[in-house]
Amino acid sequence: MAENAIKIYNKRIVDDKWPAESFHMDSNSLSFPDNTFTHSIANALVFVLPDDGLGTLKEMHRTLKPGGIAIANSWAVIPQMDAIEAATTTTRPPGTPLPLLKRERWSHPDMLRGVMQKAGFEDVKVTQTEMWITTCEIHRYATMLWSFVLGTSSVACSIEEEENWDRAIGIIEEELMNTEGAEVVEGRRLKLRFVVNVGVGMKSPM
Numbered sequence: 001m002a003e004n005a006i007k008i009y010n011k012r013i014v015d016d017k018w019p020a021e022s023f024h025m026d027s028n029s030l031s032f033p034d035n036t037f038t039h040s041i042a043n044a045l046v047f048v049l050p051d052d053g054l055g056t057l058k059e060m061h062r063t064l065k066p067g068g069i070a071i072a073n074s075w076a077v078i079p080q081m082d083a084i085e086a087a088t089t090t091t092r093p094p095g096t097p098l099p100l101l102k103r104e105r106w107s108h109p110d111m112l113r114g115v116m117q118k119a120g121f122e123d124v125k126v127t128q129t130e131m132w133i134t135t136c137e138i139h140r141y142a143t144m145l146w147s148f149v150l151g152t153s154s155v156a157c158s159i160e161e162e163e164n165w166d167r168a169i170g171i172i173e174e175e176l177m178n179t180e181g182a183e184v185v186e187g188r189r190l191k192l193r194f195v196v197n198v199g200v201g202m203k204s205p206m
């Protein structure tokens with residue numbers, strides 16, 4: 001996790017007088033003793049981990065008290081992915097891998113349910129919830145998305161692609177506006193509909 005994100009969190013703890021503490025550690029190897037917490041939350045985490053989050057969920061299970069509750073989530077619908085895929089296939093060399101291919105696996109609630117059960121949780125329930133996000137101005141949002149995609153791609157960006165930069169951003173803007181449920185609001189900002197799988201499981205009370 002970026003050091004800056006931790007600094008911002010620590011500042012919020014002080015400014016808003018949260019009863020909280022932060023610890024920076026690998027989620028696959030928590031330094032907390034067994035049976036410590038009543039609740040443990042992995043927000044937007046399990047699907048970025050190489051083992052589908054199994055090691056992390058096992059650590060959450062270990063550090064929860066008996067009867068403790070774990071919450072983890074995954075995206076069922078990420079509205080900007082079709083736009084990113086359209087810009088990738090139109091402006092990048094043939095065969096360039098599409099970003100976040102794993103979304104196909106994670107979009108179904110069974111994936112999250114399965115990995116939580118495998119980690120030892122009981123009574124796992126996964127529900128889908130809609131979430132609306134209002135972006136910054138759409139051109140800026142499309143530029144940030146494309147910068148992220150090119151910056152994290154396994155295929156380096158060529159000069160020809162740099163020349164296609166504006167075209168790619170234009171495709172993303174257009175596709176975003178055509179996303180199901182999308183709405184342009186004041187300041188050419190975009191209201192986008194996401195759907196989240198929220199998994200809740202319990203550590204056996206015994």
Ligand SMILES: C[S@@+](CC[C@H](N)C(=O)[O-])C[C@H]1O[C@@H](n2cnc3c(N)ncnc32)[C@H](O)[C@@H]1O
Pocket residue numbers: 001002025026027028042043044045048049
């Ligand atoms: C999509 S972000 C979500 C961040 C945060 N949970 C939130 O809600 O904003 C995923 C985060 O997982 C972190 N991450 C990846 N592997 C990790 C690991 N093994 N242990 C702890 N954090 C990890 C990344 O650094 C990144 O900050």
